[in-house]
Amino acid sequence: MRAPLSWLRDFAPFDTSEVPTLVAALDDLGLVVERVERVGEGLGDVVVALVEGIDAIPGADRIRLVTVDAGEGPVQVVCGAWNFSPGDLVPLAPVGTVLPGGVQIQRRTMKGATSNGMLCSGQELRLSDDHEGILVLNDVEGARPGIPVAEALGVEPDVVFDITVEGNRPDAWSVAGVARDLAARLRLPFTLPQPAPPPDLGTPVGALATLEIADLDLCPRMVVVVLDGVRVEPSPRWLARRLLLAGMRPINNVVDASNYVMLELGQPTHPYDLDRLGAPGLLVRRARPGETVVTLDGIERTLGTPGRGLGDVGEDCLICDAEGSPVGIGGIMGGESSEISDTTTRVLLEAAYFSPMAIARTSKRLGLRTEASSRFERGCDPWGIDRAVDRFCELLGAPAATGRLDVRGAVPAPLRISVAARRVRAVLGVDIDPEEAASLLEPLGFGAEPERGGLLVTVPTNRPDIRPEPHGVDDVIEEIARTYGYSRIARRRPSWPEPGGLSAYQRERRLVADVMCGVGGLEAWTPSLVDDADHVAMGLDGPAVEVSNPVVKEEAWLRRSMLPGLVRALAWNARRRQGAVRLFEIGVVFSHPGAGGSSRSARVAGSGSKTALLPGERELLSVALASDGDDARSAIAVWRVLEDALRVLEADVVADGSIPGLHPTRAARLQVAGTGATLGSVGEVDPAVASAFGHDPGHGRIGWLEVDLGVLLDPALTPRRPAEARTFSRFPSSDVDVALVVADEVPAARVQAALVAGLSGADRELLESSVLFDVYRGPGMPEGHRSLAYRLRFAAPDRTLTDAEVARLRRLAIEGAAAAGATLR
Amino acid sequence: MTGRDLSGEVAQLEREAADALVAARSTGELEEVQSAVLGRRSPLARAHRVLAGLDPDERRAAGKALHEARTRLETLAAERAKALAAAERAAMLERDRLDLTEVTESEVRSALRRGRLHLVDQTRRELEDVFVAMGFTVAEGPEAETDWYNFEALNIPPAHPARSMWDTFYLELGQPETVLLRTHTSPVQIHLMEERPPPIHAVIPGRCYRRETPDARHLPVFHQIEGLVVDRGITFADLAGTIETFTTAYFGADIHSRLRPGYFPFTEPSAEVEVTCTICRGKGCRTCSWTGWVELAGCGMVDPAVFEAVGIDSEEWSGFAFGLGIDRCAQMRHVIADMRAMVENDVRFLRQF
The missing domain is CATH 2.40.50.140 (Nucleic acid-binding proteins)
Known part of the structure; x- marks a missing residue:
């Protein structure tokens, strides 16, 4: 809100030469000054x-x-x-x-x-x-x-403070409210001048208009006055100027007076042209389902129908004329039909207290947020209405009918809260004795009487942010702290015996990212909100979780894979001639709870027993490899590095079916040996899928690795190599190279496993390592076969192996390999 | 042969051998010459074998002459070997001479195998490490939540106007507007307090979502880190001290914090944290609107209504919570004008950090 200093000075003698002091005090009170504007200077x-x-x-x-x-x-x-x-x-x-x-x-x-x-x-x-x-x-x-x-x-030159008022402080969302806080902080006297009564028309108000509230739960209090002999004209220059400084456009003296009162006291009011009401007077009631009203902005609004949000059962407070025809939406916007015009002479002014929650629901559902609704939904002072009405009459200056119509239901009364000094200390960590606390609260309009162990505080009705006991105690303590000054509260560094630290999962996730950096990966951040068409394009069947209120339809679903995002990122960079890179991402992908797989159930708001099914969430590592020469082999190489870094005991590469998005003949599942848990997938992005996401086939293949960190980093699902250190023989080792001719359809991993399996018991203990070191296809090889060359390294812990021993081990290994259909080359 | 004859012959042999050693042009050639003039088949060795046939006096004199000649030749050979080796090394070094600025871009690229963590991830680690050193554990939670965890348990009931402080993406699951993408990391506070009894000292990093159109300062998807301490005797003074310790640890000893009143439904009292502007170090600049301070975080004492929602006795336990933007920290530290660069994945951007 914009608060001109000259206006603030109507309530307390602020020093115009101390603007920086005023700004600092406002900031420190939580009334943050975003901008100070000097007007009239120059x-x-x-x-x-x-x-x-x-x-x-x-x-x-x-x-x-x-x-x-x-x-x-x-x-x-x-x-x-x-x-x-x-x-x-x-x-x-x-x-x-x-x-x-x-x-x-x-x-x-x-x-x-x-x-x-x-x-x-x-x-x-x-x-x-x-x-x-x-x-x-x-x-x-x-x-x-x-x-x-x-x-x-x-x-006169003036200073305007542009202040952000927090949502819980409707009282401070007015010039007088800001002045009250500021005066309290600066220990200046604060006064709300008593408005002068208007000339008396001599007619009782009841003879001119009626007021009935049918639904007091939506509108617990309404006051109506009637003024006659009004001349609609431009406002006096000083009033128009104040409205302008506060950011409002002057319209005419009637509307301006209403706006002025709202800006000054925080209480919205609404003037009607009494002669344009179908029947003189107001009736306040619930809107019937489907009922319509044309608001001041000329738009027809349909009311009384439940909205999407929880708790919105479609209860709207309608203001009607005395015969029940709608003339406005209570607390939000008046109707077009009874708007003040140049010919208006009789004004009916309505000032009310509406149920904040009802206003919030209606305003949200209609998408109609006004100066009035924003104030009512935060909560106005139900007992500040009288002063607002008086002030309006004073400003307009027209003769008023005698008395006022005032209908009340259950209007909030001042709260009384016991605040123990012990609790003040427990919350703030400083001692503020009750006497001092009282002196901090009273200038804000609170009552504070000493009682045993603390204060009995009376909360003014303009402070809806203060709840009843017990929670309200802390709300009062916040007020004490705020006026005491947060900066005066001494600082203390708490300590506790429990150690801090990362979980094993968190430490290892960092290791995963570090390994990816070690193989040259750049970590990317691709969108979590995507188009479901991406899932279709990569061949993922089944539903995705849909966003109810997306900003654009391309971001209306939760991603099920990071592949589209990463391939797009590669393509984006390739168009800038910098696409030869490796990208990786660690992030969450979602699954629909209705699609099988993992999901969870959790409590929803409202009654404690209702629950909702939530999407399944998995944290994945996804890697797209597009450096020069990268392909499926690079992907498996990266997996090997990762597998080794995480001490995975044994994982199998299993090509047993198609994997969405991946190259049908160059992809495999990664599976934990023994438990059979699926770790992820490895291979190449299907070239057709890659080009669907903008990848130019001329830029080469894209190697792909995807690992479910929930599986990889859980030692129960993915056993690790034992922590105990292995010891190695101090005697010279012997290498044996074995070249085997194997049919193309037999995986190399199976040949290697068979080779090793040929050695059993004590012989296996002598095998220090086995690696594939060469693959040959070409002349000399039978059609559909290749040569796989393995190097076996043998060593005994207590001696140098003899040539005869090594020859025997070699023979056993080759015999073993025969089981996989391998023959010696 | 007499001893005198032999002496004459030794002198002759020594001269020839010395000439041959001096004539060798490389260490390899020198080794061959050395073997020829000093080895077992050399004339000198043969002359030595002749000594046996001489009478003792002659043998002594000739033997001495032979020994002296051999010693001189060996010294000469060693000197020559050293000189030749030095010359050869000098020649080798000259051949190796390299202009170390003559490296092509492709050679540099091939060496560049070090990847990079995303700036957000780097920042998250730094923040986590600071808090871990202060005794915090790191907790995480799901990105999709119910309105109970994201709002109601945090003292924001349905239709509460405060809900408009967070523009929320709702999901097409369950009753309308009950399942959503979390708008802050605070729901993890509720999970933590539901799952384990106090004391709790945790920070909670994670990805959050708000229904906003991206601009230079806001992304609809962003990252927060939140802190929660629930223990006996925790006060606002502890909160202020913790914030100050963090500020100096993370930003440096010359960056300080201050608290001013703020509003969050889940804390009471609530505060906004401002820190010394990291751009001007408090002198005043455009970034901080010449105030010397910039907003960093929100914080406060855990509201008793939140404790009530999770069944913690607020007479026995008290606590504080704070939250700040990870992306915002990165933006502040690296002076990133437009946040959208964070999600563009331009490899030039990613590589620079």
């Missing part, structure tokens, strides 16, 4: 000038050369506005003037004509929001060429 140099002549500028059809006299002889300025003629009085900003917005006027030449200043619009001077033409001052009393515009208009 107007000092702007003077009233008489237009003497207007001439065309050759070659220019939008600007003209204007000759003005500001008492010191003719001055020529170039001007683009056409709303004045010779003989008019206008504001002139001579060269060197700094306008309120900070613009400095300079001598300029346009189309060959020199401009020695600027004629200003109301907006440029921050005097009105009129930017259409120059501000013509002919009607301003006392405007004579040469005198300052500020003097002619009686405009």
Whole structure:
């Protein structure tokens, strides 16, 4: 909200020369000053000038050369506005003037004509929001060429604080509310002036209008007054200017008075043209399902139907005329039919307290947020209505009917809360004795009487943020802390005996990322919200979880795979000639709870027993390998590095079916040996899928590795090599190279396993390592076969193996390999 | 042969051998010459064998002459070997001479096998490490939640106006607007308090979602780290001290924190944390609107209504919570003008950190 200092000073004597102190105090109270705007300053140099002549500028059809006299002889300025003629009085900003917005006027030449200043619009001077033409001052009393515009208009320099008020402080969302907090902090006296009563019409209000509230739960209190003999006209200049400074456009004296009261006291009111109400008076009731009303903005609103949100059963508070025809949505927006117009003479003013939750629901469902609804849903002061009505009558000045209509239901009364000194200390960690606490609370309007062990606090009804006991105790303590000053509370570093640290999963997840960096991977961050078409394009069947209210349809589903995102990222970079990289991502993918697989159930809001099924979430490592020469082999190589880093005991590479998105003949599942748990997949992105996500086949193959970290990093699912250190023989080892001819359809892993299996018992103990070191296809090989060369390294712990021993081991291994259909080359 | 004859012959042999050693042009050639003039089949060795046939006096004199000649030749050979080796090494070094600035880009690229963590991940680790050193554990939770965990248990009942503080993505699951993508990491607070009895000292990093159109300062998907301490005797003073310790540990000794009143439904009292502007180090600049301070986090004492929702006795236990943006920390530290660079995955951007 925008709070002009001059307005704040209506309530407490703030020092205009201490703006930085005021700003610091407001910030420290939690009323954060986003911006300080100085207005009316800079107007000092702007003077009233008489237009003497207007001439065309050759070659220019939008600007003209204007000759003005500001008492010191003719001055020529170039001007683009056409709303004045010779003989008019206008504001002139001579060269060197700094306008309120900070613009400095300079001598300029346009189309060959020199401009020695600027004629200003109301907006440029921050005097009105009129930017259409120059501000013509002919009607301003006392405007004579040469005198300052500020003097002619009686405009004082002012300071406007642009303040962010937290949602729980509706009381501070008003000029008087800000002044109350600030005065309390600065220990200045705060007074709310008592409005002067309006002239009495002599007719009882009950003779002019009726008031009935049918549904007091939605509207617990409403007050109505009637004014007669109103002349609808522009507001007085001072009032219009305050509205403008506060960011509101003046409309007419009736509407302006209502807005002024809202800005000043925080209580919205609504004026009706009494003669345009179908029947004189108001009836407040629930809207019937499907009932409509045309609001002030000209839009027809349908009411009384339940909304999507939980707890919104479609209860809307409707304001009707005395016969029950809708004339507005209570607390949100008035209706078009009874709007104040130029011909209005009798005004019915309504001021009410609406149920905050009801206003919030209706406003949310209708998507209609107004100055009034924002205040009502946060909670206005049900006992501040009377002052607001008085202030409105005072500002409008028209004669009022005698008395007022006032219907009340269960109106919130002031809370009384016992605040123990012990609790203050327990929450804040400082001792603030009850006497001091009382002196902090009382200027805010709280009552505070000493009682045994603390204070009995009476909470003013303008503070809906303070809850009843027991929780309200802490709310009062916050008020004590706020006015005491957070910065005065001493700091203490707590300590505890329990050690901090990462979980094993978290430590190993870091290791996974580090290993990926070690193989040159760049970590990417691809979208979690995607288009379901991506899943279809990569061949993932079944449903994805849909977002109810997406921003765009391309981001309307939860991702089931990171493949589309990573391939797109590669393609994006390839278009910039930097696509030869390895990208990886560690992130969550989601599964639909209805699609089998994992999901969980959790409690929903409202009654404690209801639950909802939630999507399954898995944390994956996905790697897309597109460096020069990368392919499925690179992917398996990266897996080997990862597998080794995590000490995986044994994992199998199993090509036993198609994997969505991957190359049908170059992909395999990774499976834990023994438990059979699926770790993930490895291979190449299907070239057709890759190009669907923008990858140019000319940029080569994309190796792919995907690992479910929930499986990989759980030692119960993926057994690890024992922690005990292995010891190695100190005697020389012997290498045996074995080249085997094997049919293409037999996986190399099976041959190697058979080779090793040929050695049993003590012989197996002698095998230190076995690796595949060469693959050969070509001349000399039978059709459909290749040569696989393995190197077996043997060593005994206690001696050097003899040639005969090594020869025997070699023979056993080769015999073993025969079981896999391998023959010696 | 007499001893005198032999002496003359030794002198002759020594001269010839010395000439041959000096004439050798490489260490390899020198080794051959050395073997020829000093080895077992050399004339010198043969002359030595002749000594046996001489009478003792002659043998002594000739033997001495032979020994002296051999010693001189061996010294000469060693000197020559050293000189030749030095010359050969000098020649080798000259051949190896390399301009170390003459490295092509492709050679550099082939060496660049070190990848990078995403800036967000790096920042998350740094933040986690600071808190771990302060005695916190690291907890995590799901990204999809119910409105109980994301809102109601945090003292934000359905239709509460405060819900509009978070623009929420709801999911098409269950009753409308009951299942959602978490708008903050705070639901993990509820899980933690439901799952284990106090004391709790945890930080909670994670990905969050808000229904916003991306701009230079906001992404609809972002990362937060949240802290929760529930213990006996925890006060606002402990909160303020913890925030200050973190601030100096993470940003540096010259960066301080201050608290000012704020509003969060799940804390009471609530505070906004401001820290010394990291751009100008508090002197005042555009980033901090010439105040010297920038907003970093929100925090407060755990509201008794939150304790009530999870069944913790707020007379026995008290606690504080705080939350800050991981992405925002990275943005502050690296002066990233537009947050959208974080999700663009431009490898030039990713590689620079």
